[in-house]
Amino acid sequence: MKTSTRIVAALALGFGFSTVQAEQPVLKVCTAENEMPYSNKNGEGFENKLAQYVAEQLGRKLETVSWTDPRYFIRDYLDKGLCDVVMGVDAGDPRLLTTAPYYRSGYVFISREKDGLDLQNWDSPALKQAQRIAFAPGSPAETMLRAIGRYNDMFNYQQELAGFKSKRNQYVKYDNDKLVNEVASGKAEIAILWGPAAARYVKTSATPLTMTVIPDNAKRADGEKVGLHYSTSIGVRKNDSALLGQLNKIIKDGQDNIEALLEAEGIPLLDQPETAVSMN
Amino acid sequence: MQISRFAKQVSTTALVTAAALAVSSSAQANKELEQLAKQNTNWVMQTKDYGSTHFSEMIDINANNVKNLKVAWSFSTGVLNGHEGGPLVVDGIMYVHTPYPNNVFAISLDEPDKILWQFKPKQNPAARAVACCDVVNRGLAYAPAGKDYPATIFLNQLDGHVVAINAKTGEVLWKMENSDIAMGSTLTVAPFVVKDKVIVGTSGAELGVRGYATAYNIKDGKQAWRVYATGPDEDIKLSKDFNSANPHYGQFGLGLKTWEGDAWKIGGGTNWGWYAYDSDLEMLYYGSGNPAPWNETMRPGDNKWTMTIWGRDVNTGEAKFGYQKTPHDEWDYAGVNYMGLSEQMVDGKMTKLLTHPDRNGLVYTLNRENGSLVNAFKIDDTVNWVKKVDLKTGLPIRDPEYSTHMDHQATGICPSAMGYHNQGIESYDPNKKLFFMGTNHICMDWEPFMLPYRAGQFFVGATLNMYPGPKGTLGQVKAMNAVTGKMEWEVQEKFAVWGGTTATAGDLVFYGTLDGYIKARHSKTGEELWKFKLPSGVIGHPITYKHNNKQYVAIYYGVGGWPGVGLVFDLADPTAGLGAVGAFKELAHYTQMGGGVMVFAWERGNEST
Numbered sequence: 048m049k050t051s052t053r054i055v056a057a058l059a060l061g062f063g064f065s066t067v068q069a070e071q072p073v074l075k076v077c078t079a080e081n082e083m084p085y086s087n088k089n090g091e092g093f094e095n096k097l098a099q100y101v102a103e104q105l106g107r108k109l110e111t112v113s114w115t116d117p118r119y120f121i122r123d124y125l126d127k128g129l130c131d132v133v134m135g136v137d138a139g140d141p142r143l144l145t146t147a148p149y150y151r152s153g154y155v156f157i158s159r160e161k162d163g164l165d166l167q168n169w170d171s172p173a174l175k176q177a178q179r180i181a182f183a184p185g186s187p188a189e190t191m192l193r194a195i196g197r198y199n200d201m202f203n204y205q206q207e208l209a210g211f212k213s214k215r216n217q218y219v220k221y222d223n224d225k226l227v228n229e230v231a232s233g234k235a236e237i238a239i240l241w242g243p244a245a246a247r248y249v250k251t252s253a254t255p256l257t258m259t260v261i262p263d264n265a266k267r268a269d270g271e272k273v274g275l276h277y278s279t280s281i282g283v284r285k286n287d288s289a290l291l292g293q294l295n296k297i298i299k300d301g302q303d304n305i306e307a308l309l310e311a312e313g314i315p316l317l318d319q320p321e322t323a324v325s326m327n
Numbered sequence: 328m329q330i331s332r333f334a335k336q337v338s339t340t341a342l343v344t345a346a347a348l349a350v351s352s353s354a355q356a357n358k359e360l361e362q363l364a365k366q367n368t369n370w371v372m373q374t375k376d377y378g379s380t381h382f383s384e385m386i387d388i389n390a391n392n393v394k395n396l397k398v399a400w401s402f403s404t405g406v407l408n409g410h411e412g413g414p415l416v417v418d419g420i421m422y423v424h425t426p427y428p429n430n431v432f433a434i435s436l437d438e439p440d441k442i443l444w445q446f447k448p449k450q451n452p453a454a455r456a457v458a459c460c461d462v463v464n465r466g467l468a469y470a471p472a473g474k475d476y477p478a479t480i481f482l483n484q485l486d487g488h489v490v491a492i493n494a495k496t497g498e499v500l501w502k503m504e505n506s507d508i509a510m511g512s513t514l515t516v517a518p519f520v521v522k523d524k525v526i527v528g529t530s531g532a533e534l535g536v537r538g539y540a541t542a543y544n545i546k547d548g549k550q551a552w553r554v555y556a557t558g559p560d561e562d563i564k565l566s567k568d569f570n571s572a573n574p575h576y577g578q579f580g581l582g583l584k585t586w587e588g589d590a591w592k593i594g595g596g597t598n599w600g601w602y603a604y605d606s607d608l609e610m611l612y613y614g615s616g617n618p619a620p621w622n623e624t625m626r627p628g629d630n631k632w633t634m635t636i637w638g639r640d641v642n643t644g645e646a647k648f649g650y651q652k653t654p655h656d657e658w659d660y661a662g663v664n665y666m667g668l669s670e671q672m673v674d675g676k677m678t679k680l681l682t683h684p685d686r687n688g689l690v691y692t693l694n695r696e697n698g699s700l701v702n703a704f705k706i707d708d709t710v711n712w713v714k715k716v717d718l719k720t721g722l723p724i725r726d727p728e729y730s731t732h733m734d735h736q737a738t739g740i741c742p743s744a745m746g747y748h749n750q751g752i753e754s755y756d757p758n759k760k761l762f763f764m765g766t767n768h769i770c771m772d773w774e775p776f777m778l779p780y781r782a783g784q785f786f787v788g789a790t791l792n793m794y795p796g797p798k799g800t801l802g803q804v805k806a807m808n809a810v811t812g813k814m815e816w817e818v819q820e821k822f823a824v825w826g827g828t829t830a831t832a833g834d835l836v837f838y839g840t841l842d843g844y845i846k847a848r849h850s851k852t853g854e855e856l857w858k859f860k861l862p863s864g865v866i867g868h869p870i871t872y873k874h875n876n877k878q879y880v881a882i883y884y885g886v887g888g889w890p891g892v893g894l895v896f897d898l899a900d901p902t903a904g905l906g907a908v909g910a911f912k913e914l915a916h917y918t919q920m921g922g923g924v925m926v927f928a929w930e931r932g933n934e935s936t
Contacts, residue, residue, distance in 0.1 A: 118778045118786045137781050154782070186784040193588075202535040202593040202620075203510040211457045211511050211534055214788040215621055216902040241782040277782045 074098075074107040077130035080115045084223060084247040084312070085135055088113050093247070093312045094134040100304065101132070101281070104297045116218050125284055132290070138278040144291050148278030149298045149305050150243075151317045153260040154187060157230050157238040157245055160255040166237065168262055169195055179204050179235035181226040184214070188239035190273050191265055204235075224248045231256060243279070243314045250313035260315050276317055357522050359471040361606060363417065367873040370416040373466040373517045374752055375870070377604040378668035381754035381829045383871045387878040388929050389833030393847045393857045399879060399928040400439045406430065407920040408895055409866050409887020411750065411826065412466025412517055414924055416872040416881075417478075417494070422469070423924050426887065427455055427462035427485045433497060436874040439926070444497030446482070446490075454486035454508045458515070459533050460889035460905065461896075463866070465599075465750065466517040468525060469494065476500070476546040481518040481525050489518065489527050491548060501548040505529070505541060512536040512597075519602040521611060521641050524551050526602055528613070532595030532661065535619045538633075540598055542644060552644035556596025556615040556632050558582045563632060566645040572697035576650050576721055577631060585629035585654075594626070595619030596633035600663030601752055604641065605679065608696060611641040612668070612681055616661035622775075622787060624733045629654040634662045636683055636691065638698055648698025650721060653687050657731040658712060658773070659744040660687035665827070667755050667762055671810050673701055682809040684753065684764055686746025689716060689723070692809045704812035706747045706766060706805070709797045712740055731773045731789070743771035743793040744906065745889060751827025752868050754836065756850055761806045761815055763836040763850065765824025768796035768803050769910050791906035801910065804828070804838065806853060816853035822914060823890050827868040829880075837880060839865025841890055842917035845882050845927075863921035864891060864914065877928055885922030886914070894920055 076098040078086035086092035088111075090099075095111070102109035112130040114120040121142050124130050138148040156166040164173040169191055174180070180201050182188035192198040208226070212219045227248035229235040238245065242260060249256045263276040281298070283290045298305065309316060363369045364376040367385050375381045388396065404410070406425040415422040416436070420443065423432040428450065433443040455462050468481040478494040487506030492499055505527050506512035511534030519526040524542040532538060537558065542551040555562040563582045570576045583591060596615040603612045615637065618630035634653040639646045653660050667682045673694075681695035688710035692702040703716035712729040716722070729740045741747075745767050753764045775789045795801050802820035807813070822841035830836045836850045843864045847857040864886030871880045887895045890911050892904035901909030 117780055118776065135781060137779075137783070140779065140781075142779070152782075183784060185780075185787050186782070196588070199589050199592045206511050206534045207509060213459065213533055213621070213905060214786075216790055216904075216906055217788070218786065219788075241784070243782075274783050279781070 072107050073110045074102040074105055074132060075110045075112055075130040076102070076132045076134060077120055077124045078111045078113055078134065079117065079120075080113040082117060084244065093308065093314075096308055097305065098132070098134050100301070100308065101294065101297055104301060105293060118218055125282070131283060131287065132294070133282045135279050136282040138280040140282060143282040144285055144287060145280035145282050146291060146294045147298055148280050148319055149302070150309055150314070151276060151278040151319050152242045152315055153263065153276040153317055155240060155242040155245060155315065156259045156261060157227060157240065157249055158236060158257050159230060159233070160257050162236065164236070164257075166259050169265055173237065177236040179229070181208060181229040181235040181238040183221045183226065183240065186241070187265070187273050187275055190267060192239070194265075194267050194273070227252065227256070243312070246313035246315065258315065260317070278319060357470070357520065360469070360520060363471060368416070369418070370413070370870040370872050371469050372415070372520070373412055373468070374601055374603065375829075377606060378755075379601060379603045379666060379752065380668070380757065381752055381827070381868070382756055383829070383831045385831055385871060385873060385878050386833040387873075388831065388835065388871070388880065390835055390849050390856060392929055393833070393835055395929050396847070396857055396859070396880065396927045397930055398859070399926045401923060401925045402432070402434060402439070403923040404430065404432070404885070406885070406922045408885065408922070409461045409463050409891050410883040410885030410922045411463040411867050411888055413868045413870045413883060414881055415467055415469050416870065417469050419874065420494070421881070421924075422467050422480055422494075424464055424467050424482065425922060426464050426885070427458075429464055429482060429484045431467065431480065431482055431492065431497070433494070446492055446497045446499075448482070448484055448490065450484050450486040450488065451508060454513055457508050457511055457531065457534070458485060458513050460907070461887045461892050463515050463888050465515055468518040468520045470520045470525065470545050473523065473545065479545060481520065483514040483516060483518055483527060485513050485515065487512060487514050489514070489525070489543060489548065491545070503543060503548040506531070510536060516599040517601070519604070520545065521604050524641070526611065528598035528600075530597050530599040532597040532616050532619045533621060535593035535595065536597055537592055537594055538597030538615055540613065540644075542641070554639065554644040554646070555582075556598075556635065557586065557591035557594035557630075564639075564644045564646060566640065566647055569646055570648050570698065572699055573648065573650070573721070576648070576698065581629070581631040585631040587627050590626050593619055594630060594633060596635070598663050600750060601665050603666040603668050603681070605668060605695060608679070609641050610647065610695065611639045612666045612695065613637055614662040614664060614666065614683065616663045617656050617659050621659055622789070623655065623657040623731060630656065634660070636662070636666070636681070636693065636698070638681075638695060650691070650693060650698050650700070652685055652689065652691060653723065658687070658740065660685065660742075660746055662686055664748055664750055665753050667753060668695060669755050669757065669760070669809065671760060673810060680809065682755075682762060684748040684766070686742070686748055687713070688742045688747040689713065690807065690809065690812070702810060702812055706764070707768065707803065709741045709768075709770075710747065731775060733775045733777060736772075736774050738772045739770055740773055741770040741796055742767065743769040743910070744791060745769050745793065745823075749825060749889070751825055754828045754830035756830045758832065759850060760808060760810075761850065762809055763828040763830050764805050764807060765826065765828050765838050766803045766805060767823040767825070768798055768801055769793050769823065770796045771906060790902055792902060793906045793910035795910070802840070804836075804848065804853070806836070806850065818848070818853045822911070825866040825888060825890055829869040829871060831871060837869040837871070839867065839869065839882050839884070841865065841886060841911070841914060843884060843886070845869060845925075859927070861925055862923065864918040866891065879926050879928050881924055881926040883922070883924050886918050886920060890914070
């Protein structure tokens with residue numbers, strides 16, 4: 048009898064919190080410690096705001112779990128149960144379950160308004176003439192700069208942008224605000240970035256900048272399509288379809304609110320293609 | 328012609344390489360520098376002499392009495408980073424250099440407690456961030472006074488400038504920009520004086536620098552020639568009969584054809600190692616380094632002429648031969664290191680040879696007149712990326728198990744990216760016909776990654792882990808016959824022997840260890856005869872010289888460089904420092920940073936033999 052009493056006491060102590068939490072359970076969202084403009088530990092990113100919105104809609108308390116290395120956060124955080132939700136992944140990312148897309152955007156050309164560059168597509172002469180083009184390595188922008196023969200010209204500049212850090216044995220970060228600022232400050236004529244990653248800095252730039260969404264018709268030299276428009280979803284662990292369902296409902300019901308939030312950020316929003324439905 | 332003339336000399340005298348070459352050197356050659364190199368009172372170039380023998384004929388300090396060596400004097404450079412290379416000694420003055428900020432000190436050997444002059448350059452501190460593996464400098468060069476210039480010390484600064492300094496006063500004579508740090512290019516190589524020129528290389532292949540070697544006129548720094556490792560033949564400067572003796576090495580147009588598109592523009596192939604020169608043939612020898620970028624999937628093809636042993640006409644820069652050791656490198660086996668010249672019998676004929684222990688774990692010996700392969704063998708039987716070199720084709724026969732392709736996780740690759748032989752200058756004893764080599768014994772796992780992020784972006788990279796090789800230690804010292812491939816003796820060292828060796832006719836071979844010992848071994852047996860623990864670990868090489876009729880041995884201490892990068896930058900992650908931190912994690916328990924030169928002598932009357 049004594050033993051069981053002790054157990055009951057332990058339960059009461061240990062689960063005291065969880066009784067309270069049961070009333071307002073926690074939504075554990077993985078966000079970056081510093082991957083702006085998506086998220087940071089001060090909650091200043093647009094995905095921080097989205098996470099807050101989603102938590103409120105679910106009636107849960109938001110708890111953010113922050114990671115530092117974007118290469119491994121799904122494997123080392125979401126898959127290990129340190130969090131249950133990641134806010135921004137490509138729709139259909141095979142590493143997790145993804146919701147219906149909550150927005151679609153594209154890669155953009157960014158230039159100074161006063162330069163009046165005619166940047167419509169990859170055959171624009173301005174791309175051939177630019178001394179410096181800022182972009183993130185490993186992105187479709189890199190693939191296309193290779194295709195138009197400008198990658199090698201930009202290689203040294205690209206190393207400089209990351210402080211000459213080798214991509215061997217480390218994650219080398221390219222700050223989006225820095226890449227945009229290269230254009231604003233006149234160091235580079237053009238930046239080619241994922242629109243949502245650049246939007247905030249384009250919007251707040253003291254030097255007026257032009258941002259043009261690149262049409263999604265690019266091909267590599269071998270004819271294979273290079274995707275430039277992507278749909279973004281919320282991701283959960285592969286076995287967490289219950290949570291997925293709840294999130295899908297929020298995305299459907301709160302579409303206007305979510306769009307307002309993204310538009311405030313300045314993100315260029317594109318219509319979802321007819322075929323784009325939840326991959327799950 | 329030259330071979331037969333040379334053979335005659337050898338048959339009548341047992342003189343060492345440098346002496347024999349001097350006889351036949353042309354009237355134009357920088358004869359005085361060659362003469363100075365032969366005098367025991369001097370150590371006028373990093374390689375000791377043009378043949379890079381690092382061999383002294385002095386016997387005052389020898390196998391019998393070396394145990395009595397004592398510290399004669401010492402000098403702190405005030406700089407803590409890794410000290411590669413060695414001091415120079417000319418006309419009673421020792422010239423000491425440091426890693427960044429690349430200070431230079433002149434010290435009179437008569438009064439070593441006083442600094443004659445010092446040069447402290449102002450340079451762009453941004454250079455520090457660009458250098459991959461500590462902010463090393465491999466040393467100074469000296470040119471004796473000519474008719475239109477005074478005796479000159481040459482310094483290559485990390486920020487890419489070449490500086491000519493008056494050797495007597497420390498005043499700057501001229502300064503040239505050789506490398507642009509904004510392009511990721513730095514300078515760590517030691518300059519090399521030949522005739523009326525100073526030869527300078529480049530660093531930064533890792534960052535997509537297109538490597539070149541440049542000759543500047545000693546008198547005014549004007550560029551005499553510049554030759555690239557990649558690109559059009561006219562940029563690489565191939566002679567009309569390039570590789571005519573070995574057309575299977577490849578001849579024309581390959582600096583473009585062996586690259587996809589214009590990737591040769593960022594193709595690497597820098598040279599930051601050592602040069603050698605044959606004043607009879609008037610040929611300069613050096614190695615170009617690894618192709619860029621490091622990720623091999625991004626640069627299909629042989630990537631010529633990276634990883635190449637060059638034989639070039641020093642007057643024009645034109646290449647007479649080029650032998651690519653590691654076509655399409657996958658491991659960062661930058662082949663820039665030691666080129667040792669010797670004259671040895673090959674198939675009954677006295678032959679002018681060039682021996683090169685490569686970072687890829689193979690030792691290559693070539694006929695240095697035409698580049699023909701004489702021999703290529705493993706520096707250690709644990710080398711596994713390659714089965715052997717086909718001497719007929721010159722090609723390495725690879726083992727695909729140890730490839731670093733993106734879809735393949737290779738474990739236990741030997742050597743590691745650091746190579747079994749890195750930047751040390753080795754020595755050649757012409758009497759024993761032995762090369763003495765300090766080596767690494769480090770292997771690695773290479774895990775390539777290509778991880779999806781979002782919006783079609785991927786993170787592409789690789790994680791390298793380095794660790795001691797199968798023999799359990801990180802270093803070895805070996806005595807090698809380059810013609811037969813036989814190792815006369817070999818001993819294990821706990822840590823890599825990074826800085827190279829110096830041999831003497833006193834049956835001695837000296838070297839420094841990463842944990843801070845200077846050691847002397849019997850050059851016939853490898854037996855350890857003497858050692859002394861220095862204030863910090865060694866990544867430079869010993870020198871020896873005579874002053875006031877007494878023989879001295881001097882060496883830099885100052886741990887750092889690639890193996891010591893963890894100590895220098897206080898790194899703990901085993902994969903940091905391009906993977907070096909894990910391999911050398913023990914080092915911090917043995918030594919710490921600190922830079923200077925320590926000079927040893929044998930006190931007469933002190934002998935106990």
